[in-house]
Amino acid sequence: MPASGGPLSPDLIADLAAAARILAAREVVDGFGHVSMRHPVASDRYLMSRALAPALVTPEDIVEYDLNSDACDPDAPKGFLERFIHGEIYRARPDICSVVHSHSPSVIPFGLTDRAPLTAMFHNAAFLARGAPVFDIADKFGATDMLVCDCTKGVALAEALGEHDIALMRAHGSVACGPNLQVAVFRAVYTEVNARVQHFTHALAQGGPIASLTKEEGALADVPNMTAGMRAWDLWRREIRVETGW
Amino acid sequence: MPASGGPLSPDLIADLAAAARILAAREVVDGFGHVSMRHPVASDRYLMSRALAPALVTPEDIVEYDLNSDACDPDAPKGFLERFIHGEIYRARPDICSVVHSHSPSVIPFGLTDRAPLTAMFHNAAFLARGAPVFDIADKFGATDMLVCDCTKGVALAEALGEHDIALMRAHGSVACGPNLQVAVFRAVYTEVNARVQHFTHALAQGGPIASLTKEEGALADVPNMTAGMRAWDLWRREIRVETGW
Amino acid sequence: MPASGGPLSPDLIADLAAAARILAAREVVDGFGHVSMRHPVASDRYLMSRALAPALVTPEDIVEYDLNSDACDPDAPKGFLERFIHGEIYRARPDICSVVHSHSPSVIPFGLTDRAPLTAMFHNAAFLARGAPVFDIADKFGATDMLVCDCTKGVALAEALGEHDIALMRAHGSVACGPNLQVAVFRAVYTEVNARVQHFTHALAQGGPIASLTKEEGALADVPNMTAGMRAWDLWRREIRVETGW
Amino acid sequence: MPASGGPLSPDLIADLAAAARILAAREVVDGFGHVSMRHPVASDRYLMSRALAPALVTPEDIVEYDLNSDACDPDAPKGFLERFIHGEIYRARPDICSVVHSHSPSVIPFGLTDRAPLTAMFHNAAFLARGAPVFDIADKFGATDMLVCDCTKGVALAEALGEHDIALMRAHGSVACGPNLQVAVFRAVYTEVNARVQHFTHALAQGGPIASLTKEEGALADVPNMTAGMRAWDLWRREIRVETGW
Numbered sequence: 001m002p003a004s005g006g007p008l009s010p011d012l013i014a015d016l017a018a019a020a021r022i023l024a025a026r027e028v029v030d031g032f033g034h035v036s037m038r039h040p041v042a043s044d045r046y047l048m049s050r051a052l053a054p055a056l057v058t059p060e061d062i063v064e065y066d067l068n069s070d071a072c073d074p075d076a077p078k079g080f081l082e083r084f085i086h087g088e089i090y091r092a093r094p095d096i097c098s099v100v101h102s103h104s105p106s107v108i109p110f111g112l113t114d115r116a117p118l119t120a121m122f123h124n125a126a127f128l129a130r131g132a133p134v135f136d137i138a139d140k141f142g143a144t145d146m147l148v149c150d151c152t153k154g155v156a157l158a159e160a161l162g163e164h165d166i167a168l169m170r171a172h173g174s175v176a177c178g179p180n181l182q183v184a185v186f187r188a189v190y191t192e193v194n195a196r197v198q199h200f201t202h203a204l205a206q207g208g209p210i211a212s213l214t215k216e217e218g219a220l221a222d223v224p225n226m227t228a229g230m231r232a233w234d235l236w237r238r239e240i241r242v243e244t245g246w
Numbered sequence: 247m248p249a250s251g252g253p254l255s256p257d258l259i260a261d262l263a264a265a266a267r268i269l270a271a272r273e274v275v276d277g278f279g280h281v282s283m284r285h286p287v288a289s290d291r292y293l294m295s296r297a298l299a300p301a302l303v304t305p306e307d308i309v310e311y312d313l314n315s316d317a318c319d320p321d322a323p324k325g326f327l328e329r330f331i332h333g334e335i336y337r338a339r340p341d342i343c344s345v346v347h348s349h350s351p352s353v354i355p356f357g358l359t360d361r362a363p364l365t366a367m368f369h370n371a372a373f374l375a376r377g378a379p380v381f382d383i384a385d386k387f388g389a390t391d392m393l394v395c396d397c398t399k400g401v402a403l404a405e406a407l408g409e410h411d412i413a414l415m416r417a418h419g420s421v422a423c424g425p426n427l428q429v430a431v432f433r434a435v436y437t438e439v440n441a442r443v444q445h446f447t448h449a450l451a452q453g454g455p456i457a458s459l460t461k462e463e464g465a466l467a468d469v470p471n472m473t474a475g476m477r478a479w480d481l482w483r484r485e486i487r488v489e490t491g492w
Numbered sequence: 493m494p495a496s497g498g499p500l501s502p503d504l505i506a507d508l509a510a511a512a513r514i515l516a517a518r519e520v521v522d523g524f525g526h527v528s529m530r531h532p533v534a535s536d537r538y539l540m541s542r543a544l545a546p547a548l549v550t551p552e553d554i555v556e557y558d559l560n561s562d563a564c565d566p567d568a569p570k571g572f573l574e575r576f577i578h579g580e581i582y583r584a585r586p587d588i589c590s591v592v593h594s595h596s597p598s599v600i601p602f603g604l605t606d607r608a609p610l611t612a613m614f615h616n617a618a619f620l621a622r623g624a625p626v627f628d629i630a631d632k633f634g635a636t637d638m639l640v641c642d643c644t645k646g647v648a649l650a651e652a653l654g655e656h657d658i659a660l661m662r663a664h665g666s667v668a669c670g671p672n673l674q675v676a677v678f679r680a681v682y683t684e685v686n687a688r689v690q691h692f693t694h695a696l697a698q699g700g701p702i703a704s705l706t707k708e709e710g711a712l713a714d715v716p717n718m719t720a721g722m723r724a725w726d727l728w729r730r731e732i733r734v735e736t737g738w
Numbered sequence: 739m740p741a742s743g744g745p746l747s748p749d750l751i752a753d754l755a756a757a758a759r760i761l762a763a764r765e766v767v768d769g770f771g772h773v774s775m776r777h778p779v780a781s782d783r784y785l786m787s788r789a790l791a792p793a794l795v796t797p798e799d800i801v802e803y804d805l806n807s808d809a810c811d812p813d814a815p816k817g818f819l820e821r822f823i824h825g826e827i828y829r830a831r832p833d834i835c836s837v838v839h840s841h842s843p844s845v846i847p848f849g850l851t852d853r854a855p856l857t858a859m860f861h862n863a864a865f866l867a868r869g870a871p872v873f874d875i876a877d878k879f880g881a882t883d884m885l886v887c888d889c890t891k892g893v894a895l896a897e898a899l900g901e902h903d904i905a906l907m908r909a910h911g912s913v914a915c916g917p918n919l920q921v922a923v924f925r926a927v928y929t930e931v932n933a934r935v936q937h938f939t940h941a942l943a944q945g946g947p948i949a950s951l952t953k954e955e956g957a958l959a960d961v962p963n964m965t966a967g968m969r970a971w972d973l974w975r976r977e978i979r980v981e982t983g984w
Contacts, residue, residue: 030439031478032370053481081470108368108443112458113451122846122909123884124770136457143462145470146369171368171459193768197846199446200937205851206945207452211874212850213909216881224819224883232769235791276685277724278616299727327716354614354689358704359697382703389708391716392615417614417705445692453698522931523970524862545973573962600860600935604950605943628949635954637962638861663860663951691938699944 001074002066005042012040013059016047018240019185023100024055025239026189033102033173035188036086037181039064046090050077059246067091068151081149085175088154089161096165096177098184103173106195110134111168116202118168118195120213125194126225127165127187129218135160136170146172166191179226185236186229247320248312251288258286259305262293264486265431269346270301271485272435279348279419281434282332283427285310292336296323305492313337314397327395331421334400335407342411342423344430349419352441356380357414362448364414364441366459371440372471373411373433375464381406382416392418412437425472431482432475493566494558497534504532505551508539510732511677515592516547517731518681525594525665527680528578529673531556538582542569551738559583560643573641577667580646581653588657588669590676595665598687602626603660608694610660610687612705617686618717619657619679621710627652628662638664658683671718677728678721739812740804743780750778751797754785756978757923761838762793763977764927771840771911773926774824775919777802784828788815797984805829806889819887823913826892827899834903834915836922841911844933848872849906854940856906856933858951863932864963865903865925867956873898874908884910904929917964923974924967 016037023029031053039045049061063079064072069087071079086099110118111134120129135157137144148157148169157175161167165177165187176191178184201210213221262283269275277299285291295307309325310318315333317325332345356364357380366375383390386402394403394415403421407413411423411433422437424430447456459467508529515521523545531537541553555571556564561579563571578591602610603626612621629636632648640649640661649667653659657669657679668683670676693702705713754775761767769791777783787799801817802810807825809817824837848856849872858867875882878894886895886907895913899905903915903925914929916922939948951959 031481032474051477053477056481056484081474103368103370105439105443106446109447109450112367112447112456113454115452115454116450120909121850122841122911124841126884138460138463143460143466145466146372146459146463147467147470170457171366171463173368193843197843199449200844201847201850203449203937203941204847204854206853208851208853210850211908213884214881217876217884217909220881220883221885224885228770228819231789231791235769235794238794277727278720297723299723302727302730327720349614349616351685351689352692355693355696358613358693358702359700361698361700362696384706384709389706389712391712392618392705392709393713393716416703417612417709419614445695449695523973524966543969545969548973548976573966595860595862597931597935598938601939601942604859604939604948605946607944607946608942630955635952635958637958638864638951638955639959639962662949663858663955665860691941695941 002070002072004064004072005039005045008040008047010059013047013062014246015181015237016062017049017057017059018237019181020049020054020057021240021243022185022236023102023188025236026192028100028104028188028192029054029102033100034080034083035100035185036098038090038097043094045072046086048080048083048086051080058244082147084151084154085148085157088151088158089175089177092158093161093177095179098178098181100176100184100188101173102188104192104195106192106199107168107174109199110195111170111172111174116198118198120218121194121197121201123213123221124225125190126213126218126221128191128194129213129215130164132166132168133160133162133164134168134170137172138170182230182233183226186225186232189232248316248318250310250318251285251291254286254293256305259293259308260492261427261483262308263295263303263305264483265427266295266300266303267486267489268431268482269348269434271482272438274346274350274434274438275300275348279346280326280329281346281427281431282344284336284343289340291318292332294326294329294332297326304490328393330397330400331394331403334397334404335421335423338404339407339423341425344424344427346422346430346434347419348434350438350441352438352445353414353420355445356441357416357418357420362444364444366464367440367443367447369459369467370471371436372459372464372467374437374440375459375461376410378412378414379406379408379410380414380416383418384416428476428479429472432471432478435478494562494564496556496564497531497537500532500539502551505539505554506738507673507729508554509541509549509551510729511673512541512546512549513732513735514677514728515594515680517728518684520592520596520680520684521546521594525592526572526575527592527677528590530582530589535586537564538578540572540575540578543572550736574639576643576646577640577649580643580650581667581669584650585653585669587671590670590673592668592676592680593665594680596684596687598684598691599660599666601691602687603662603664603666608690610690612710613686613689613693615705615713616717617682618705618710618713620683620686621705621707622656624658624660625652625654625656626660626662629664630662674722674725675718678717678724681724740808740810742802742810743777743783746778746785748797751785751800752984753919753975754800755787755795755797756975757919758787758792758795759978759981760923760974761840761926763974764930766838766842766926766930767792767840771838772818772821773838773919773923774836776828776835781832783810784824786818786821786824789818796982820885822889822892823886823895826889826896827913827915830896831899831915833917836916836919838914838922838926839911840926842930842933844930844937845906845912847937848933849908849910849912854936856936858956859932859935859939861951861959862963863928864951864956864959866929866932867951867953868902870904870906871898871900871902872906872908875910876908920968920971921964924963924970927970
């Protein structure tokens with residue numbers, strides 16, 4: 001059993017629990033999907049709720065894991081089958097400190113066809129201008145139940161992610177990552193919004209050119225999102241506080 | 247008048263009533279549509295609410311029917327015109343213990359064109375990878391009011407369903423089935439979500455290939471849905487409990 | 493000033509006020525749109541709310557008009573600019589006893605192109621199988637503000653409607669009619685739902701055949717809607733009663 | 739530090755704060771976007787909330803700016819990065835007294851392709867019949883973070899707007915303007931609704947003609963919107979009053 005990375009501030013735990021509810025309220029997750037946060041002191045530990053619908057998560061449901069996705073507490077309740085997504089991304093990418101996994105409906109189509117790669121339709125989704133690689137679990141593992149349910153599959157997903165901050169998972173969903181909880185949530189939300197905008201745009205453009213953000217514009221526009229994004233977080237966080245009292 | 251299959255636990259009845267409200271809350275049904283459950287002890291009886299908008303169903307509205315869809319109670323209130331859908335599927339398919347009939351808007355188009363068969367866009371809708379046959383009531387009955395309003399029409403629908411767990415009904419709606427109430431509700435919900443995703447995917451793919459679940463992946467991915475699907479049910483059931491007190 | 497057709501039961505008035513709120517709750521109308529009812533005794537009078545957002549209508553806002561759309565009460569508050577739609581349809585069509593005018597967003601496109609006539613995608617919208625003529629105000633009146641703001645324009649609209657129960661108004665909206673309030677509301681709601689389904693269906697069919705209701709099926713399927721439609725009304729009416737107390 | 743244009747009635751301030759919440763409730767803005775109003779007495783001053791999610795704005799958050807977008811109060815809280823959009827439009831266009839900036843999702847696609855210019859699909863969006871120029875910030879400023887974050891960029895946007903009342907901003911959003919707060923809000927709301935209708939219409943028309951409002955019809959139909967639009971405002975304003983008490 002791995003040792004704990006040390007105690008955490010109740011505010012941090014509450015923010016992580018609130019993030020799950022925020023993603024549910026924004027319809028990025030439904031009964032499924034999860035969000036995690038790297039331990040702020042012990043970089044080889046991360047925090048995530050037990051297996052539970054995101055809209056129901058409370059601070060009491062947060063569990064600490066090592067990067068093998070083993071719980072630090074021997075009495076920890078059952079975790080998500082796919083927590084290995086998180087553990088292996090944290091292992092592979094020291095710059096990432098928060099990960100969201102979701103099946104948001106507008107995003108799934110971009111993992112099912114190569115005719116229209118997901119990219120940034122507007123500045124709030126600027127981070128998508130760097131591209132969104134597609135992870136097809138069948139490439140390495142053949143026919144499976146599609147779940148990233150062990151470290152080996154988590155490693156393969158992290159490899160597909162590479163240096164990007166988003167990966168699409170074929171016939172499954174996506175992961176959005178960020179340097180902190182607020183940015184990862186912001187990116188997950190605006191990936192879904194951007195996907196909706198992109199569906200409309202492709203239909204309208206009828207194969208003609210689409211003046212999406214260039215890579216250079218994307219890099220520049222991602223910077224103010226890091227701070228202005230906190231305005232959205234403050235709004236969303238407040239809604240959860242009104243709902244839950246924490 | 248058929249004999250009753252015997253008394254049922256109040257929890258079971260409440261779950262069935264809640265299922266109707268869950269389907270309404272998820273917009274799978276509106277003022278119309280119904281969900282039923284095979285009697286847990288008497289396999290030739292089933293339970294379904296009286297003719298009532300799903301969002302209004304309470305445990306008191308649940309009626310017991312035999313497989314001819316005759317009520318066991320002589321004083322039973324008026325049943326749905328299309329209850330024969332349920333009776334004949336239970337008769338033809340011993341493995342099915344719950345049936346949902348709905349007109350969910352995203353699904354109807356797949357029964358109106360043969361250009362794009364409904365299939366599984368992601369793992370939560372894995373059961374669709376086996377295909378979704380289309381029942382056209384006009385094939386056997388010519389011009390009708392489209393309703394499956396007697397045993398003969400119910401038999402024809404059950405034949406079209408065959409060994410599948412879903413059938414589309416041309417210019418009408420669909421039926422989704424499962425081995426228990428929770429799975430049937432789960433499948434009805436994710437059939438609607440999957441249909442929305444598939445509309446977006448076809449538009450994006452512009453006639454190119456779509457990397458949907460293979461039949462083999464569908465079979466494998468359907469297994470964890472049987473248990474993980476309970477997480478969604480727990481969320482949905484709790485919402486109804488908060489709303490109704492039962 | 494026209495004479496009143498006589499007093500009305502408070503229940504009838506409340507139902508008409510509730511119908512406006514039902515249409516707003518179902519997103520058939522927004523801040524605009526109106527529903528009316530022929531006077532049950534005096535067939536040359538009709539009832540409609542004063543100019544007011546449908547979601548705010550109360551029984552006190554109902555005004556009686558003659559078929560010239562003049563108010564019977566000299567102190568009646570300001571009426572809708574387009575009440576002539578209602579007056580002239582009642583004059584031209586004795587069988588119609590309720591009219592809904594709306595700008596519901598999914599329906600407008602069918603009045604803007606002749607490539608895809610609005611028709612019945614499923615049995616709940618069966619009445620559309622008879623077709624939906626398009627009224628272009630410019631045909632007779634040239635460039636206008638698009639409003640049916642006097643009897644002459646109302647007559648032209650009623651002529652376009654002909655023997656149908658729905659007419660699309662180019663670059664404006666539509667009118668849905670019925671033999672009573674409940675059926676007109678039902679048809680307005682399912683016209684919007686059907687329009688959404690038809691958009692999806694055309695996209696999916698990619699120019700291929702669409703197995704919509706035949707005219708004969710439409711006529712047959714419209715019959716049970718007349719009674720089963722009351723189930724939807726009961727649900728919607730109850731929601732308004734909970735909200736308003738009347 | 740610029741001098742104040744003089745005190746304002748509390749009702750006016752409350753209406754401006756309410757306008758931000760109205761736009762959030764209608765989903766024209768989310769955590770981002772802003773609405774402003776020219777000072778009613780001092781035409782070289784304008785009013786806008788501090789940098790805050792629109793759904794959270796209260797009368798206390800309203801700040802007065804000069805046309806350089808400098809706050810009149812030295813202790814004013816931090817303003818929006820893009821307030822220069824407002825200042826420069828007020829400077830360039832004396833007839834405009836209210837401006838809404840938003841990233842509403844259905845509108846963004848019309849700034850990303852030249853295949854389908856945004857135009858008026860129905861009378862409530864009549865003002866769009868005059869056309870909607872696209873401002874591409876890259877034309878003058880090359881690769882940027884896409885934000886109109888200083889006077890120079892604001893001037894370029896105002897030039898692109900020209901004599902129109904709407905401008906699309908490539909890969910960003912749009913501005914909708916009006917002679918007063920109510921009309922600007924009305925136009926922002928119906929621009930979003932119209933964009934949704936136009937997406938459906940293009941898909942349905944498959945390249946065929948679209949019978950949208952002509953320029954002449956648009957000019958005529960815009961007139962009643964100026965007054966009838968108050969009916970929508972009254973509805974929306976009341977919802978905010980119920981929610982906030984002001």
